[in-house]
Amino acid sequence: MRFFLRRFMFYVITFWAAVTINFLIPRLLPGDPVSALIAKNQGRISPDATEALRALFGLDQDVSLWQQYLDYWGLILHGELGISFTYFPTPVTEVIQQALPWTIGLVGIATIISFTIGTLIGTGIGWRRGTWADSLLPISTFFSSVPYFWLALIAISLFSVTLGWFPASGSYDRSLIPTWSWEFVGSVIYYGFLPAMTIVISSIAGWILGMRNMMVTVSSEDYVTVAQAKGLSERAVMFGYAARNAVLPQVSSFALSLGFIVGGTLVMEIVFSYQGIGYFLFTAVAAKDYPLMQGIFLVITLAVLFANIVADFVYGVLDPRTRQEG
Amino acid sequence: MTIDTSIVEEGEELARPSQAPETGVVSSAPRRSSREPRKFLFLRNSKAIAGMVILAFFFLIAIIGPWIAPYDPSARSDDILQPPSWEHWFGTTHLGQDVFSQILVGTRGVIVVGFVAGIVATTIGVIIGVTAGYVGGLGDETLSVIANVFLVIPQLPLIILIAGQLPTVGGVTVALVIAITGWAWGARVLRAQTLSLRRRDFVEAARASGERTWRIITAEILPNLTAIIAAGFVGTVAFAVLSLITLSFIGIGNTGEWNWGTVLYQAQSQLALQRGAWWWFVPAGLCIALLGMSLTLINFGIDEFVNPRLRSTGLNAKSLRKRGIRPRIGFTPVVYEAKEDRA
Numbered sequence: 001m002r003f004f005l006r007r008f009m010f011y012v013i014t015f016w017a018a019v020t021i022n023f024l025i026p027r028l029l030p031g032d033p034v035s036a037l038i039a040k041n042q043g044r045i046s047p048d049a050t051e052a053l054r055a056l057f058g059l060d061q062d063v064s065l066w067q068q069y070l071d072y073w074g075l076i077l078h079g080e081l082g083i084s085f086t087y088f089p090t091p092v093t094e095v096i097q098q099a100l101p102w103t104i105g106l107v108g109i110a111t112i113i114s115f116t117i118g119t120l121i122g123t124g125i126g127w128r129r130g131t132w133a134d135s136l137l138p139i140s141t142f143f144s145s146v147p148y149f150w151l152a153l154i155a156i157s158l159f160s161v162t163l164g165w166f167p168a169s170g171s172y173d174r175s176l177i178p179t180w181s182w183e184f185v186g187s188v189i190y191y192g193f194l195p196a197m198t199i200v201i202s203s204i205a206g207w208i209l210g211m212r213n214m215m216v217t218v219s220s221e222d223y224v225t226v227a228q229a230k231g232l233s234e235r236a237v238m239f240g241y242a243a244r245n246a247v248l249p250q251v252s253s254f255a256l257s258l259g260f261i262v263g264g265t266l267v268m269e270i271v272f273s274y275q276g277i278g279y280f281l282f283t284a285v286a287a288k289d290y291p292l293m294q295g296i297f298l299v300i301t302l303a304v305l306f307a308n309i310v311a312d313f314v315y316g317v318l319d320p321r322t323r324q325e326g
Numbered sequence: 327m328t329i330d331t332s333i334v335e336e337g338e339e340l341a342r343p344s345q346a347p348e349t350g351v352v353s354s355a356p357r358r359s360s361r362e363p364r365k366f367l368f369l370r371n372s373k374a375i376a377g378m379v380i381l382a383f384f385f386l387i388a389i390i391g392p393w394i395a396p397y398d399p400s401a402r403s404d405d406i407l408q409p410p411s412w413e414h415w416f417g418t419t420h421l422g423q424d425v426f427s428q429i430l431v432g433t434r435g436v437i438v439v440g441f442v443a444g445i446v447a448t449t450i451g452v453i454i455g456v457t458a459g460y461v462g463g464l465g466d467e468t469l470s471v472i473a474n475v476f477l478v479i480p481q482l483p484l485i486i487l488i489a490g491q492l493p494t495v496g497g498v499t500v501a502l503v504i505a506i507t508g509w510a511w512g513a514r515v516l517r518a519q520t521l522s523l524r525r526r527d528f529v530e531a532a533r534a535s536g537e538r539t540w541r542i543i544t545a546e547i548l549p550n551l552t553a554i555i556a557a558g559f560v561g562t563v564a565f566a567v568l569s570l571i572t573l574s575f576i577g578i579g580n581t582g583e584w585n586w587g588t589v590l591y592q593a594q595s596q597l598a599l600q601r602g603a604w605w606w607f608v609p610a611g612l613c614i615a616l617l618g619m620s621l622t623l624i625n626f627g628i629d630e631f632v633n634p635r636l637r638s639t640g641l642n643a644k645s646l647r648k649r650g651i652r653p654r655i656g657f658t659p660v661v662y663e664a665k666e667d668r669a
């Protein structure tokens with residue numbers, strides 16, 4: 001229990017830090033872009049919304065910083081993130097609500113596929129170290145050095161423009177109405193295949209490499225030798241003894257590298273014009289839509305934190321030591 | 327790939343130098359290299375060498391790029407959207423700009439940002455990581471929580487958030503923003519290593535003999551962290567390069583400053599894909615991949631230098647089979663040993 005309690009405390013601190021960073025950034029950085037935007041939209045923004053924006057971006061100079069901070073927390077805890085300038089007058093929360101399921105669906109599924117396949121391949125390569133399988137390493141290194149979005153560009157030019165197999169942009173056939181029909185779901189899968197493929201290919205190398213190196217290290221441990229000396233089948237030793245222990249750092253690095261992966265995949269959405277969070281972040285940056293930018297950052301951080309909690313839980317299940325009392 | 331000789335002779339040479347095999351079955355490589363001073367062990371790793379050579383190449387381009395560029399990268403001409411030719415090695419853009427010149431000139435921005443960010447982030451990482459590991463107690467708890475918070479918060483969105491709200495974004499600003507958000511990984515690894523070094527005998531001895539804390543850290547602990555610091559530095563440079571290019575690609579930063587990301591940004595915004603202008607975005611991407619790969623290779627070299635178990639990657643399948651070694655778990659093939667057994 002102590003393990004989970006400690007982790008829980010850590011996530012509370014991280015959430016606090018993320019909100020505080022979000023609070024401080026517009027206040028610490030020079031320039032005052034938001035009041036210019038409010039002035040530009042004078043008369044179009046309701047007094048209530050103006051009030052919220054002023055609190056979110058610290059435009060009330062007469063209020064003390066501490067009071068601003070408290071007001072800010074009040075707004076955040078009520079789920080109030082201001083209104084988006086680009087999609088005026090839609091609240092930021094609504095914009096994010098529309099985009100989030102697409103990102104979670106695409107990035108989440110692709111990352112889990114990549115992690116699973118990568119770990120399995122890494123297990124195999126690490127086990128059969130010094131055979132042809134090692135020659136996969138340089139190839140995977142190459143793919144991990146390429147920025148995600150560039151791979152996406154290549155994938156589009158190859159499979160969409162040249163071969164015409166997959167659509168180059170969008171997330172579903174625009175002539176369909178979003179429902180839970182087979183036709184619509186099929187279209188979503190069809191449109192999502194290329195982006196998901198690109199994410200898998202570009203992120204799999206890290207998992208393969210990490211797992212391989214852990215397998216190599218773990219497989220010279222005594223308990224693996226003992227398991228083999230007992231005459232257990234190769235499979236049992238490989239998965240039950242070596243891989244089971246080698247996968248632990250893999251799970252914790254999954255949690256830690258999620259932020260990095262999410263960052264990379266957000267840009268992927270931009271390339272594919274996939275209507276997820278990343279695409280909206282891009283339009284927000286281009287249009288200098290600060291409330292939307294900040295809201296998206298907060299939501300992404302929350303999502304990553306949540307994924308971290310899940311990874312921690314899995315870790316607790318895999319590693320009995322963490323469940324030890326005392 | 328040839329046999330990684332460094333594993334073999336390290337212990338061998340000391341133990342029984344007279345028995346070093348003269349049979350020449352392995353090729354003469356180990357003989358030659360074994361005469362070099364041992365401190366260049368790292369540089370005998372073929373991966374590290376390959377990485378260093380590529381990196382040196384990009385360094386050279388970063389220095390001389392703007393002088394050897396055949397055209398002004400921003401100058402327009404009448405050759406609009408031309409495929410690669412003798413006049414324009416990498417073709418031209420929609421304005422008739424020479425892509426090859428853009429890449430050459432842009433190398434400097436990439437390298438400068440990468441290394442400035444790498445140096446700053448590594449410095450922060452070393453200070454925080456080593457302090458946390460050495461001090462222990464509450465100070466350690468606090469510093470590690472800070473590092474972990476920075477690790478968990480998604481960096482790229484944070485960088486976009488900060489850089490997007492700055493009024494003017496030059497190369498060095500981007501480098502600093504990347505450094506501020508990207509130091510945590512190095513700090514975490516360094517803290518763990520410092521923790522394990524802190525109670526070693528030589529550190530205890532230094533403490534017992536009354537050395538000042540400052541001296542213990544700089545003279546006793548830091549030299550033992552060199553490899554990890556180097557690996558962290560190389561990793562951060564790779565991360566910084568990727569971040570810079572991503573930022574430029576989504577249009578944050580000074581678009582007047584050339585780097586590989588700006589080339590890609592223009593290619594994307596001018597629909598190079600749809601127009602079939604592959605030469606516009608392929609070279610920049612390959613350069614990024616090559617630079618990233620060189621950094622990864624250097625890191626492999628460092629990894630194998632630090633963790634001898636990983637070194638056997640250098641032995642390829644064919645040479646192992648020739649020696650009758652069946653790679654299995656539970657043992658690290660040591661080539662000389664096996665060969666002598668058979669002889």
